[in-house]
Amino acid sequence: MNRLDNIYLVGQMGAGKTTVGRILARQLHKTFVDTDREIERRTGVAIPVIFEFEGEAGFRSREAAVIEEFVKREDLVLATGGGAVLNPENRARLAAHGRVVYLHAQPGDLFQRTRRSKDRPLLQTEDPLAKLVELYRLRDPLYREIADVVVDTGRQSAGRLASQLIALLRAP
Numbered sequence: 001m002n003r004l005d006n007i008y009l010v011g012q013m014g015a016g017k018t019t020v021g022r023i024l025a026r027q028l029h030k031t032f033v034d035t036d037r038e039i040e041r042r043t044g045v046a047i048p049v050i051f052e053f054e055g056e057a058g059f060r061s062r063e064a065a066v067i068e069e070f071v072k073r074e075d076l077v078l079a080t081g082g083g084a085v086l087n088p089e090n091r092a093r094l095a096a097h098g099r100v101v102y103l104h105a106q107p108g109d110l111f112q113r114t115r116r117s118k119d120r121p122l123l124q125t126e127d128p129l130a131k132l133v134e135l136y137r138l139r140d141p142l143y144r145e146i147a148d149v150v151v152d153t154g155r156q157s158a159g160r161l162a163s164q165l166i167a168l169l170r171a172p
Contacts, residue, residue: 006030006076006098007169010085010143012135014110015103016153016161017079023162025077034079035066042066056083064090071097082135085142095146099169102147103161104140107132109153 007024009017018034025032036047039062043050050059063080064087070078071093078098084090094100111129144150149168153161 005074006071006078008071008094008098008100009077009079009103010094010100010147011082011103011153012105012107012110012132012139013082015082015105016158017103019158020103020153020162020165021077021079023158024165027162027166028077030075030077031073032077032079033070035063035070035084036079036081038066038070039063060087063087067093082139085139085146091142091146099148100146101165101169102143102150103153104143104150105153107136109155110136 007028007030009021009024011017018037021034022032024030039050039059040046043062047059050062054062060083063084067078067080067084067090070076076098080090080094084094107129110132149165151161151165151168156164
């Protein structure tokens with residue numbers, strides 16, 4: 001398999017991995033998979049329910065199994081969960097089996113995008129912005145460690161971002 005066949009999107013929750021991933025997959029004629037949606041499909045329950053009953057560790061175990069399975073496939077755009085990079089094995093698998101794209105966004109932008117969501121267990125706190133800042137500090141170096149391409153999501157549309165990514169991925 002050509003390492004360039006698969007594209008793995010990493011970044012914080014709210015960075016646009018699912019939205020941009022769907023567009024990329026459609027434009028590049030690849031299969032799109034979102035690891036969070038795949039876990040929900042397999043378990044029959046929403047991510048917050050998994051967190052409630054199994055904790056973050058249980059969820060991360062399920063996430064690692066899904067990533068391990070899907071990196072073996074071809075012609076795929078895979079949107080990973082924001083915390084997938086916390087597991088060194090996930091980072092190694094993603095880096096070894098495809099092009100890793102880090103959709104970078106500042107905590108303030110992420111807060112604006114996620115502030116009304118009830119489906120993000122890690123943000124169900126007194127101060128979700130402070131939590132996003134904490135997660136950013138922890139995860140940003142891990143995303144950068146494995147990224148082949150880093151793109152700032154800023155305030156551009158998902159379509160424009162996908163077009164920019166395609167150009168970057170096709171560049172020599």
